[in-house]
Amino acid sequence: MTPRMTLTAAVLNAPDARELAVFYQRLLGWPIDQDEPGWVTLRPPGGGTGLSFQTEKLYERPVWPAEPGEQQMMLHLDIEVDDLGTAGAHAVEAGATLADHQPQDDVRVYLDPAGHPFCLWVKTG
Numbered sequence: 001m002t003p004r005m006t007l008t009a010a011v012l013n014a015p016d017a018r019e020l021a022v023f024y025q026r027l028l029g030w031p032i033d034q035d036e037p038g039w040v041t042l043r044p045p046g047g048g049t050g051l052s053f054q055t056e057k058l059y060e061r062p063v064w065p066a067e068p069g070e071q072q073m074m075l076h077l078d079i080e081v082d083d084l085g086t087a088g089a090h091a092v093e094a095g096a097t098l099a100d101h102q103p104q105d106d107v108r109v110y111l112d113p114a115g116h117p118f119c120l121w122v123k124t125g
Contacts, residue, residue, distance in 0.1 A: 007049050009041060010075065013056035014114040021053040023113050026094040028079075051077075061115035065101045077118040084108050087120045 014020040021040035025032060030050070034041035038055035063070040081087035088108050092098065096110040099117060103109070107121045 009050040009052040010077070011052040011054055012112075012114070012116055013054050013059050014116075015055065015057075015059045017053040017055040020112065020114050021051075023095045024051055024053075027091060027096070027112075059114070062117070064099055064109065064111065064115075064117045065103075073117055076116065079118060079120050080123055081120045082122070084120055084122055091120065 012020060017038055017040050018035070021032065021035075021042060024030070025042055028042065028044075028051075030042040030044050032040060033043040033050060034052075039052065041050050041052040043050040060071040062073040064073060066072045079087075084106075088098065088110070091110050095113050096118075099109040099111055101109065106124065107119050109117050109119055111117055
């Protein structure tokens with residue numbers, strides 16, 4: 001029998017956990033739930049899985065798209081939006097950078113301040 005398990009957060013490493021958490025707080029509008037030295041957690045207002053951020057002194061910024069011999073991303077976040085243009089402008093205002101490489105027409109890849117790629121996408125159909 002499988003024990004009950006609940007995913008509470010995805011954790012992103014960064015050179016400064018608080019700095020990255022503040023970026024995602026601006027991007028998503030989620031409040032800070034936990035704020036400790038080297039560790040910050042955001043939670044969505046209606047409940048559900050949050051995002052946590054951990055300071056990693058040896059953090060290496062990932063390269064997007066992946067290149068041999070370079071630090072590769074370990075994960076990326078997919079964020080559904082109503083409008084790519086409006087959401088993209090908001091992401092840039094919050095501190096994101098539009099990635100040079102865009103593999104799909106209906107998805108926009110951005111990089112957060114620590115270099116983690118995240119995708120904004122619109123549900124079609």
